[in-house]
Amino acid sequence: MIDTSKETLEAEQRFLTGENFYVQHFLGVRKIESGYVFRVWAPHARQVYLVGDFNNWDESLPMEKREESGVWELSSSLPVEGQLYKFLVEQANGRKIMKIDPFAIRFEKRPGTAAEIYTIADKKWQDNLWRGRQKKTRSLRRPLNIYEVHASSWQHHEDGQPYTFKELKEALIPYVKEMNYTHIEFLPLMEHPLGASWGYQLTGFFALSSYYGTPEEFRDFVDSCHENNIGVFVDWVPGHFCVNEDTLPYYDGTPTFEYEDPNRARNNRWGTICFDLGKPQVQSFLISSALFWLEVYHLDGMRVDAVSSMLYLDYDEGPWEPNHEGGNRNFEGFYFLQKLNAVIKLAFPQTIMMAEESSSETQITGMIESGALGFDYKWNMGWMNDVLRFYEMDPVFRKENFHLLTFSFMYMMDEHYILPFSHDEVVHGKKSLMHKMWGDRYKQFAHLRNMYTFMIAHPGKKLLFMGSEWGQFLEWRYNEGLVWSNLEDEMNAKMQHFTAMLNALYKEERSLWELEDTAETIELIDADNTDESVLTFIRKSKTKKDFLIVALNLSPVERQDFSIGVPYPGSYREVLNTERVEFGGTWTKNNPTCESIEQPFKHFNQQIQTILPSLGALIIKPEDIQMK
Missing domain, CATH: 2.60.40.10 (Immunoglobulins)
Known part of the structure; x- marks a missing residue:
């Protein structure tokens, strides 16, 4: 009845x-x-x-x-x-x-x-302290450094079976804590039939994949992360779904979850089916899915995948028809995303919503009332592509392409950005980050340390895919574990140590994140030294005496007595030198503390002089300065 x-x-x-x-x-x-x-x-x-x-x-x-x-x-x-x-x-x-x-x-x-037929058992959560702290400060004013993980290939048993979340709780959490990351972000954990999709072609939008264990085990994992001051994000895919006919497609024999128009219903690029984001029942379905994951699993946020595919009618390959205004805007997708973020922020104001979006035609972050989509962060795909292209390049050609490194300073305040070196960049023949770097093996490690320092020092939150922290040479393989045996090699082990130290420095130094949502967070010292391929800039905190000077040498030439403009007279101490022996370089100690000299440099009245290692990066901090 x-x-x-x-x-x-x-x-x-x-x-x-x-x-x-x-x-x-x-x-x-x-x-x-x-x-x-x-x-x-x-x-x-x-x-x-x-x-x-x-x-x-x-x-x-x-x-x-x-x-x-x-x-x-x-x-x-x-x-x-x-x-x-x-x-x-x-x-x-x-x-x-x-x-x-x-x-x-x-x-x-x-x-x-x-x-x-399954009932998730009740749980007494132990993360009230963590959740309370997240409500007190905006994420923009906190360090955010994400370790991106594909759950089933982070580590494998000898028989090839991946770790469940019960096992990841004992192995992954201590590792992330030791490496000084602030958050873990998982590729989609929802039910999916094909491992080769990495979880991006979903069938069960409310179900943790049984491949990873039980819902209770994942809840315990998140709870333990929070007890260890680690946040947890999960990728979520509201744009499209798996094409398998026993799942969502044409559920009752007619377009149900998908668009009526077969050209809009098909995603030719990925071989999937697109949700009709303007259909009220589909909106209820998808927003309920997002809230379910945030509420039931106490997630700290979600990364919404493939936002461009929901925003633009001409995103996919194949025929498309303009909207009623004659343009390519997918209004259904645009307003759905605004609604999604509005509902989530009303229910869970502290939730961090991130968008993987590659265009510049739509304001992604910011207030919905101002016409933005309402996300907290946007992946900066342009920065990532430019930076990787630059570091892959023979240094001979860098002086003519220095803009690849500096162009992001022109638009870095247009959105709230995450700087990602993600899974997409280390698969399908693109080579690992280590393998992309120019030069012999020693120079590749030097480049990797330099590039990671640039990421940490550049305004924006950070994301690095698993295995990249120690410079795994092989591409990521979704059906195998990471090559942990790399760490038996001294250079890989030192690279891993460097990443952990760099991450710790990021958390400790407020100037790397405290003013990140304002233009005052950075001051360029010299972004025009293309001949020597050296970039120098300052990162600032709320306290005027608390700032960092960053110097990146992008050439394989050591720079003796190199001048760097500084804002105040006094002494300056080196807090990071990427060419230290402990990191895989050749330097046994840092440069000595520098005393400024009263000599103009660009718009500064003072300068210091130091040695820039070949392909090295320095971070320098004021030790005893005199302010007017």
């Missing part, structure tokens, strides 16, 4: 209007006094049957249709916790096909695709 209670009717109506942001309590499976109630949205289906372990997967349990919403419903005392089920959908054309439950919170292990 159809449930006509006031609560259910209200949930149904909110689903139809795109305002039910906890739709998993209405659709999917839910425990009731007499057993379980199952509901699934298939408005044009001729009939839907509940099938599973409890009825030998036959048609003995027909469901009843709620005519207003097109939701099919059945209450039954037959199923029990842990049993598997699907929906047998007789589609609009009469074809019968087994379909997954789009709202399931647990699936059997792949290659199986049936949902499991």
Whole structure:
């Protein structure tokens, strides 16, 4: 019998209007006094049957249709916790096909695709202190240095099986803490049928992939991260979904979750199906998924994948039609993303929302009221591409291409940026970051240390993909663990040590993040020294005496008695030299403390002189200065 209670009717109506942001309590499976109630949205289906372990997967349990919403419903005392089920959908054309439950919170292990009747156990969280601290300060005024992880290939057992989150809790958390990262970001953890998609072609938007263990294990992992002062982000994919016909595509035989227009429904580039982001029921589905992950797993934020594909009608390969204004804006996607961020910020104001977006035509970060999408951060893909191109280049050609390193200073305040060296840059023949670097093996390590110093010192939050912290030479392989045996090599071990020390310096030095949302955070000393390929600048904090001088030598020539302009007279101490022996270089000690001399340099009245190592980077801090 159809449930006509006031609560259910209200949930149904909110689903139809795109305002039910906890739709998993209405659709999917839910425990009731007499057993379980199952509901699934298939408005044009001729009939839907509940099938599973409890009825030998036959048609003995027909469901009843709620005519207003097109939701099919059945209450039954037959199923029990842990049993598997699907929906047998007789589609609009009469074809019968087994379909997954789009709202399931647990699936059997792949290659199986049936949902499991599952109740996530209650948990007494221990992270109140962490969550309280996150509410006190805006993330812009805190250090944010992300270790990007593909959960199933970070480390493998000898038999090739990946670690579960129970095992990652014991191995990954201590490692991230030792390496001085502030956050972990996981490639998508939601259920997906093909490991080769890395999790970006989803089927279960509410389900932790059973490949990674249980929901309870992931909750314990997040709780332990927070106890160790590590935040947790997860990638989330609202733009498109897996094409497998037993999952979401053409659920009732007609466009249901996808666009009516077949050209808009197909994503040719990725071989997926695109959500109709203007459909109210789809908005309820997707926003509920995001809130579910934030609430149930206490995530600190989400990175929304492939935002450009949701913003532009001509993003994909193939035919497209202009919008009603004659342009390429996908208005449905634009307004959905604004709505998503507005709802999330209302529910969880401290949540950090990040966008992977590669264009410059739309304001991604900032207030929705001003026309922006409302994200907190945007991945700076332009910076990443320019920087990698520069460091791959023979130094002979760098003087003519110095703009690749300095152009970002022109637009760095246009958005709130994350500077990413992500998984996408170390796969599909692009080579690892280490392998990209110019020169022999020694010079490659020197370049990598220099480049990481530039990332840490440049305004913007930071992200580095796993394995890059020690300079793994092989490309990332999703179906294998990282090459941990690299660390038996002295140079790799020293590179790992360098990254940990650099990350610690970033956390300790307020000038690297305290004023990051203002232009006052940086002052260029000399961005025009193209002949010597040396870049120098200052990073500042709220306290005028607290600042750092950064000097990057991008040439394989040591610079003796090199002049650097400084703002105040006094002494200056070197706090980082990337060419120290302990990091893999040849220097046994830092440069001595410098005393400024009263001699003009650019717009400064004072300067210091020091030695710049070949391909080295220095960070220098005032020790005893006189301010007027």
